[in-house]
Amino acid sequence: MRSAIQASPARFENGGKTALPLDTIIQGDCIGVLETLPESSIDLIFADPPYNLQLRQELYRPNMTRVDAVDDGWDKFASFRHYDDFTRCWLSACRRVLSNTGTLWVIGTYHNIYRVGAIMQDLGFWILNDIIWIKTNPMPNFRGVRFTNAHETLIWASKSEGSKYTFNHHGVKAFNDGKQMRSDWRLPICAGSERIRINGEKAHSTQKPAALLERIIVASSKPGDVVLDPFVGSGTTAAVAKQLHRHWIGIEKEPHYVEIARRRIQEVAPAIFDKIEEDPRDRSRAKRGPSFKDVVAAGLLKPGDPLYFSADLSRCAVVTTDARLEIGSFVGSIHQAGRHFSNGSPCNGWDHWYFMEKDETLRPIDVLRKRMDTHAS
Ligand SMILES: C[S@@+](CC[C@H](N)C(=O)[O-])C[C@H]1O[C@@H](n2cnc3c(N)ncnc32)[C@H](O)[C@@H]1O
Known part of the structure; x- marks a missing residue:
C-alpha cells in the first residue's frame, strides 16, 4: 500500500x-x-x-x-x-x-x-x-x-x-x-x-x-x-x-x-491523502460478498443519501451517483472517505459509516450488506 x-x-x-x-x-x-x-x-x-x-x-x-x-x-x-x-x-x-x-x-x-x-x-x-x-x-x-x-x-x-x-x-x-x-x-x-x-x-x-x-x-x-x-x-x-x-x-x-x-x-483542494492506494480488503471482500456499489444498485441506499462517520452527525458524507462518498470537494470509496476523517489512518468503511434508518436509529452500513446476503440466500 x-x-x-x-x-x-x-x-x-x-x-x-x-x-x-x-x-x-x-x-x-x-x-x-x-x-x-x-x-x-x-x-x-x-x-x-x-x-x-x-x-x-x-x-x-x-x-x-x-x-x-x-x-x-x-x-x-x-x-x-x-x-x-x-x-x-x-x-x-x-x-x-x-x-x-x-x-x-x-x-x-x-x-x-x-x-x-x-x-x-x-x-x-x-x-x-x-x-x-x-x-x-x-x-x-x-x-x-x-x-x-x-x-x-x-x-x-x-x-x-x-x-x-x-x-x-x-x-x-x-x-x-x-x-x-x-x-x-x-x-x-x-x-x-x-x-x-x-x-x-x-x-x-x-x-x-x-x-x-x-x-x-x-x-x-x-x-x-x-x-x-x-x-x-x-x-x-x-x-x-x-x-x-x-x-x-x-x-x-x-x-x-x-x-x-x-x-x-x-476552489479545489488537493486530497488529504493519496487516493490511488488500493485497499487489499476490497479485493477479499469482492470475493466474500456484495460491494458498496451493489448495495446502492439494490436501492438500499440512494445517491444523495447522507452517511455519518462513527455515527457523528457533524461528520457527514453524501452517496454519489457512482456509489462513492462525497465530502465537499473530495470524492472516494467508503474506505478512502473513512480515512478522510481519520487523518489518513486505514479505515474499514463498512464499520465506520452509519446510515439513518426510517425509525431514526443510526446503523453501520455493514448491516445493509448483510441484509443483501440474507435476501440472496
Ligand atoms: C469538448 S470541449 C472540452 C470540455 C472539457 N473537457 C470539460 O470538461 O469542460 C472542447 C473545448 O476546446 C476549446 N477549443 C476549441 N478549439 C480550440 C483550440 N484550437 N485551442 C484551444 N481550445 C480550443 C473549446 O472552446 C471548448 O471549450
Whole structure:
C-alpha cells in the first residue's frame, strides 16, 4: 500500500520542468500555445477536442422543448478535410511536447474518433487501448431514428511503438472492487451538483465527469507529474489533477471558459491523502460478498443519501451517483472517505459509516450488506 501524501503538487520534485508554466490555464489557440512549451516535457496529455458534430438543424423533444445540444461555434468545421488538418496540427504539437515515456488520451464520439485515431497512428503514436465510456444516463434519441448514442470512446496511446509508459495497474483496481480494470467503464454523464451552471444554464455544453478524469490520471500518471489538457473547457482535467497532487496546464481558446475554469480550480483542494492506494480488503471482500456499489444498485441506499462517520452527525458524507462518498470537494470509496476523517489512518468503511434508518436509529452500513446476503440466500 502506498503511503499517505500530505503535500501539495508544488512540493514534488519535477526535475527539469521548471521552464513550464505549471498549474496555469493559458488562454489561446492550443496549436500556438503548445509551440511555446519545451519539447518532451509533459507526462500525460488528455484531450477532449471539438467533435465536429455537424448538427444541421435544431433538435426538439416530442413535447417540443429544444434539446440542449452541442451547437457551439468552436465545434464547427467547413469540411472533414478542415477537421483533419486541424486534428493533425494539434496532435503533432502534442506529440512534440509529450515526454518519451508519456501517454496521450483522446476522447471522442463516432463523429470524430475514427479520423482522430487514424491520424494518431499516421503521426507515430502507438495505441495501447481504446476505452468505451458507457453512459449510465445517456440522452435519448428523441426522434427515434437511430440507436440511443450511449457511449464515447477514449484512445490511449504512447508516443511511439515500444516506448515505456506509466500504468498504475494496482491503483486502478480500486475503481473495480479490487479486480483488474477492464476497458468498459460505466459512469454517469456530468449532472447534478457537479455540473457548473451560470444563472441556471450549463456553463459548458460538454463538461466531462470528474470520475472519468480521475481514472485516467490515476491510471497513467504519478503524483508530481505534469498533466496537460489542450482543450480544457470548464477545467475538469486541471481540477482533478490538482486534487490528485499532479501539476497541471490547461489551454483554452474561449476567454469565458478560461474564467470558469480558473474559478473552479481555485476552489479545489488537493486530497488529504493519496487516493490511488488500493485497499487489499476490497479485493477479499469482492470475493466474500456484495460491494458498496451493489448495495446502492439494490436501492438500499440512494445517491444523495447522507452517511455519518462513527455515527457523528457533524461528520457527514453524501452517496454519489457512482456509489462513492462525497465530502465537499473530495470524492472516494467508503474506505478512502473513512480515512478522510481519520487523518489518513486505514479505515474499514463498512464499520465506520452509519446510515439513518426510517425509525431514526443510526446503523453501520455493514448491516445493509448483510441484509443483501440474507435476501440472496
Ligand atoms: C469538448 S470541449 C472540452 C470540455 C472539457 N473537457 C470539460 O470538461 O469542460 C472542447 C473545448 O476546446 C476549446 N477549443 C476549441 N478549439 C480550440 C483550440 N484550437 N485551442 C484551444 N481550445 C480550443 C473549446 O472552446 C471548448 O471549450
